[in-house]
Amino acid sequence: MTALTAPISETYQRWFEHFRQKDGRAIPWQDAYRLSARERRTVARSIQQFQLGEWARGRGFVRRARAHPAFAGDAWFVPALERFIAEEQEHSGILGRFLDREEIPRLKSEWTDRVFRRLRKLAGLEACATVLVTAEVLAIPFYQALRDATGSRLLRAICVRILCDEAAHLNYQALTIGIIQRRVAKPAREMRRVCHAALFRAAAIVVWRQHHRVFRAAGWDFTRFWKDAGRAFAYLNVRIRRAAENDDPVDTRLD
Numbered sequence: 512m513t514a515l516t517a518p519i520s521e522t523y524q525r526w527f528e529h530f531r532q533k534d535g536r537a538i539p540w541q542d543a544y545r546l547s548a549r550e551r552r553t554v555a556r557s558i559q560q561f562q563l564g565e566w567a568r569g570r571g572f573v574r575r576a577r578a579h580p581a582f583a584g585d586a587w588f589v590p591a592l593e594r595f596i597a598e599e600q601e602h603s604g605i606l607g608r609f610l611d612r613e614e615i616p617r618l619k620s621e622w623t624d625r626v627f628r629r630l631r632k633l634a635g636l637e638a639c640a641t642v643l644v645t646a647e648v649l650a651i652p653f654y655q656a657l658r659d660a661t662g663s664r665l666l667r668a669i670c671v672r673i674l675c676d677e678a679a680h681l682n683y684q685a686l687t688i689g690i691i692q693r694r695v696a697k698p699a700r701e702m703r704r705v706c707h708a709a710l711f712r713a714a715a716i717v718v719w720r721q722h723h724r725v726f727r728a729a730g731w732d733f734t735r736f737w738k739d740a741g742r743a744f745a746y747l748n749v750r751i752r753r754a755a756e757n758d759d760p761v762d763t764r765l766d
């Protein structure tokens with residue numbers, strides 16, 4: 512397959528429209544609640560790290576997308592990708608505004624962020640998308656825990672907003688990775704899945720070690736984190752496999 516089929520191209524047009532529409536849920540910035548000293552010690556560093564990690568200019572991602580033969584001639588793939596990147600930047604902006612409000616400084620650099628960014632730059636579009644979606648899979652249990660880790664109504668609303676977006680991001684990223692893998696023989700796809708699973712497990716352990724205070728504050732133990740993250744990863748792999756193995760647009764829906 513040298514280019515997208517018409518139904519898939521129409522799906523990217525729908526993704527473009529999805530990302531362009533702003534979320535209607537209001538964020539209660541007027542909430543007077545401020546984090547307690549204990550809450551700050553629990554969540555501040557984690558929010559700093561995720562705020563930094565959500566920000567990316569995405570120039571390398573877009574450059575790889577423009578050059579990839581799987582999407583040659585499609586008018587909507589790159590515009591949808593640019594809107595996806597903008598939504599990630601919006602998450603960073605919302606978290607940054609929360610940090611500023613709580614007088615918590617923003618990070619300029621952090622080692623886990625540097626590792627993920629370097630991994631995204633190592634190879635082509637598929638590797639870039641795979642690393643990014645792995646981080647998003649692990650962001651889902653993190654934001655679920657952060658939502659319940661403090662008494663802040665504002666922080667809870669921020670987490671709910673981001674969680675709704677991230678759930679859609681998994682479907683979007685699975686579609687892209689699956690389409691790329693249509694050009695790859697089945698044994699090579701299986702090898703990719705093995706490598707992706709190894710990356711996921713290693714990253715999950717790092718996330719727990721870095722952010723266990725947030726999880727503990729929300730009542731999570733490691734077993735719950737591992738199971739919940741594993742379910743999200745399994746869901747992602749089902750969607751990738753469906754997109755890779757057939758052209759039925761029902762498997763590329765947004766929900």
